[in-house]
Amino acid sequence: MKSKIIKLIGAIILMGIGYATYIWFMPHRNVQAVTAFETISATDLVHAFVTNKEKANATYLDSDEGESKVLIVTGEVAKISKDQLGQHVVLLKNKTDKMGVSCSFTTETNDQVSNIKIGDTISIKGVIRSGAEYDADLDLIENVIVEKSAMLKK
Amino acid sequence: MKKLFLSAALILLSITSNSQNKLATTSGHIKFFSTTPVEDIEANNYKITSNLIPATGVIVFSVPMQSFEFPKAKMQKHYNSKNFLNTKKFPKAKFKGTITNLSEIDFRNDGTYTANVIGTLTLHGVTNNISETLKLIVKEGTISGMTEFNITLADYGVVFEKGKPSTNIGKNVKITAHLNYKQ
Numbered sequence: 001m002k003s004k005i006i007k008l009i010g011a012i013i014l015m016g017i018g019y020a021t022y023i024w025f026m027p028h029r030n031v032q033a034v035t036a037f038e039t040i041s042a043t044d045l046v047h048a049f050v051t052n053k054e055k056a057n058a059t060y061l062d063s064d065e066g067e068s069k070v071l072i073v074t075g076e077v078a079k080i081s082k083d084q085l086g087q088h089v090v091l092l093k094n095k096t097d098k099m100g101v102s103c104s105f106t107t108e109t110n111d112q113v114s115n116i117k118i119g120d121t122i123s124i125k126g127v128i129r130s131g132a133e134y135d136a137d138l139d140l141i142e143n144v145i146v147e148k149s150a151m152l153k154k
Numbered sequence: 155m156k157k158l159f160l161s162a163a164l165i166l167l168s169i170t171s172n173s174q175n176k177l178a179t180t181s182g183h184i185k186f187f188s189t190t191p192v193e194d195i196e197a198n199n200y201k202i203t204s205n206l207i208p209a210t211g212v213i214v215f216s217v218p219m220q221s222f223e224f225p226k227a228k229m230q231k232h233y234n235s236k237n238f239l240n241t242k243k244f245p246k247a248k249f250k251g252t253i254t255n256l257s258e259i260d261f262r263n264d265g266t267y268t269a270n271v272i273g274t275l276t277l278h279g280v281t282n283n284i285s286e287t288l289k290l291i292v293k294e295g296t297i298s299g300m301t302e303f304n305i306t307l308a309d310y311g312v313v314f315e316k317g318k319p320s321t322n323i324g325k326n327v328k329i330t331a332h333l334n335y336k337q
Binding site for chain 1: 228
């Protein structure tokens with residue numbers, strides 16, 4: 001009886017250690033493996049935030065763990081740049097729009113950007129981080145931020 | 155007709171002048187660092203949007219809060235949760251301020267300048283006055299800015315008494331920002 005109790009306690013301790021190890025080393029979400037919440041044009045996505053910021057935040061941002069919606073965004077390539085981390089950043093914005101969707105690529109997907117050029121219409125899959133906003137007083141243009149991006153295969 | 159052309163030329167000149175005066179970036183880097191006896195935590199964000207207007211000294215930063223990347227997924231989840239930064243309700247932090255010693259900074263000539271900046275920081279829906287310095291480096295037509303300061307999380311309504319964050323995350327965090335402006 002005593003040995004059974006010791007074995008049971010040992011098993012519980014091992015399970016506890018196992019769970020703690022799993023939590024400690026739990027990998028980040030693989031955005032590209034997640035099914036996209038919706039396919040939307042850059043213009044419509046910007047419009048959703050400009051017309052009703054609260055509603056758009058509620059629709060696209062996650063409240064529990066910051067794991068916001070994965071989207072497929074389609075639009076015209078207006079700018080290609082690099083951030084301080086060396087990640088390519090592609091701005092999808094139609095010529096008549098003031099704001100667009102800024103999509104940052106990753107170490108794994110950076111090379112995909114070499115195949116695109118200004119004016120191309122493309123689709124990018126990534127996770128949304130924040131919405132578009134324009135502060136007229138400060139002339140501050142804030143695009144929709146999308147990260148962990150990859151080109152959607154045609 | 156001549157007057158019409160003159161007016162149009164003046165409007166065009168004014169627009170060009172305004173756009174040239176604004177320095178902007180959409181890919182600034184901000185880092186926060188917290189230390190406790192349990193562990194050090196560092197998170198990086200490369201998506202700051204910032205404007206700096208040399209003529210007036212007005213400076214503004216907007217930080218998309220969900221763009222902070224943590225080394226561990228669980229840390230990132232704690233940080234974004236309702237019990238901590240609640241980044242769904244408060245998806246952006248914003249600083250609006252003014253350089254108070256503008257006459258000491260020459261944006262046209264190479265050099266390193268220390269700008270004294272006063273303004274307001276809104277984080278987690280709470281706005282506080284802050285006064286910090288910003289190092290500005292003017293080099294061959296490019297302007298970069300660097301700043302480092304500490305914030306007390308409780309000042310912004312971020313308090314946590316139960317669970318891991320209370321022991322693993324410091325009550326004060328160090329913020330470092332690096333911006334490369336372009337015209």
